Amino acid sequence: GDQVKQSPSALSLQEGTNSALRCNFSIATTTVQWFLQNPRGSLMNLFYLVPGTKENGRLKSTFNSKESYSTLHIRDAQLEDSGTYFCAAEASNTDKVVFGTGTRLQVSP
Amino acid sequence: EAAVTQSPRNKVTVTGGNVTLSCRQTNSHNYMYWYRQDTGHGLRLIHYSYGAGNLQIGDVPDGYKATRTTQEDFFLLLELASPSQTSLYFCASTGSGNTLYFGEGSRLIVV
Structure with a gap:
C-alpha cells in the first residue's frame, strides 16, 4: 500500500508519444522490479534493477536509491504497450517484495 | 524461462468452505511468494518462504x-473461506538476486 506509491494511477497515450511512470518508496529498498500485466492477466517482468539505469528497446528504467524512487520511461508508445504496469520494491533485510498499486496504461491509435 | 504452475485456475466455494491453492516451480528457486490482487490495491503479499519447511508472514x-x-x-x-477472500491469487518464485517469476493466477470466488 503506502510503502510503494505509484503514479499516475491511469494514463492514456496516443501511439508514438512518450511518457514516464514513477514509484516512490517509503521503505528501505535494495532492488526494484517493473512488471506489465497484460489484458489476459499475465505478469511479465520488464526490469530488475539495483541502483542505476537499464534500457530495453523503447523502455528505460532508473532506480535512485538515495532519493527512494524509480521511473519507467516509455518511448514511441505502441498499442501492445497497453496494460497495467507495476513496480515492486525488495525491502532491505526482509526479502519481502512489496508492490505498488499499478498504472493502467491505454495506448490508442 | 522459469516455470511456475498454479492450480486450480478457477474455484468457486461457499462461505466457510475449505480451499487449497497449489503452486509448483521447477527452477530450483529458494523463494516463493503468495499474493492477492484486488482492484485499487495492486498485489498484496500474504505469505512467503525461503525454502522447504520455512514460512514468513506477509502484509x-x-x-x-x-x-x-x-x-x-x-x-x-483457506480453512474458513469468507467473501472478503474473493480475489485473484498469484504465486511467484525467485532465486536470490533475480526477478520474480509469476504463475498464471488462480481466481477464487467465495459466495
Whole structure:
C-alpha cells in the first residue's frame, strides 16, 4: 500500500508519444522490479534493477536509491504497450517484495 | 524461462468452505511468494518462504495459512473461506538476486 506509491494511477497515450511512470518508496529498498500485466492477466517482468539505469528497446528504467524512487520511461508508445504496469520494491533485510498499486496504461491509435 | 504452475485456475466455494491453492516451480528457486490482487490495491503479499519447511508472514496474512512442503511446492490454505477472500491469487518464485517469476493466477470466488 503506502510503502510503494505509484503514479499516475491511469494514463492514456496516443501511439508514438512518450511518457514516464514513477514509484516512490517509503521503505528501505535494495532492488526494484517493473512488471506489465497484460489484458489476459499475465505478469511479465520488464526490469530488475539495483541502483542505476537499464534500457530495453523503447523502455528505460532508473532506480535512485538515495532519493527512494524509480521511473519507467516509455518511448514511441505502441498499442501492445497497453496494460497495467507495476513496480515492486525488495525491502532491505526482509526479502519481502512489496508492490505498488499499478498504472493502467491505454495506448490508442 | 522459469516455470511456475498454479492450480486450480478457477474455484468457486461457499462461505466457510475449505480451499487449497497449489503452486509448483521447477527452477530450483529458494523463494516463493503468495499474493492477492484486488482492484485499487495492486498485489498484496500474504505469505512467503525461503525454502522447504520455512514460512514468513506477509502484509495481509489474516485468514490464510501456507505450507512449503518441498522446494518446489508452496500451498495457500483457506480453512474458513469468507467473501472478503474473493480475489485473484498469484504465486511467484525467485532465486536470490533475480526477478520474480509469476504463475498464471488462480481466481477464487467465495459466495
